[in-house]
Amino acid sequence: MNATTSDSLAEFAARHGLTKSAARPPLRKYIADLWQRRTFIWQFASSKSMAMYTSSRLGQLWQVLTPLLNAGVYFLIFGVLLGTDHGVTNFVPFLVTGVFVFSFCQRSLTAGARSVGNNLSLIRALHFPRATLPFAFVIVELQHLMVAMLVLAGIVLAFGEPITWHWILLVPALALQLVFNIGVSLIIARMGAFIRDVQQLLPFIMRTWLYASGVIFAIPAMAHKFKDHPWVIDLLAANPGSVYVELVRTSVIDSYRDDLVTLNWGTGHLWWYAIAWAVVAFAGGFWYFYRAEERYGRG
Structure with missing residues (x-):
């Protein structure tokens, strides 16, 4: 198609109110x-x-069994064999909480990475905001x-932790994590749509992130090992994986709040970190995904 033909088609479309x-x-x-x-x-x-x-005999029970089995493996290796429970009075609730909350982030990003690439037939058949897909997969x-x-x-x-008013803080903590997860999933969704290797690299990235987020050990209890390099602990504590895990832990585990007092570790900064990460990730992720809207489904 030459330039003249292209111009005439553009004029024809404009004259009849047609758009791409x-x-x-x-x-x-x-x-x-x-x-x-x-x-x-x-x-x-x-x-x-x-x-x-639906193809599994236990069906929806796997929603709970998967993180429980992961927590059991981590407890056996890191709690029993390696003894990473230092500084934590009630290690099982500590560990299970960390695994459940981090799994929400891990699964959201993994699902987001394939949300566009695995739904090309839907994208090519229907016209709708492509951000619908990453949003929906995070909602799953x-x-x-x-x-x-x-x-x-x-x-x-069951492990003796009481119900206190701090449990109410679960709602804003998980809401902020949801906003953060959506934002990062939008970023990963765009990358995964055009670079399929992202899906192969993501498990290694997520595993490294898990180990750096204090899921299987208490970051404050490690401070003495890095007393000459306190910035390492500050960096670990500020990473979003740790922030949302710690917010939930301090909401539902009363003994862990006492452990943090013993370790002389404040938690007021967590909410500021959580809000900042949620706002930056969502705003940046939404804009980044939106800018490639017309490219999804091509090729």
């Missing part, structure tokens, strides 16, 4: 379109969640987390 079907809309309209599909996002997520384990993991939190509450109570 895959063109990126203005940001305000894009957000409005996404909001209009909020019910679809939840229903799509619910159907995905229900279908995820949120639904799994809601079930896991009920199990976590039972475990925490």
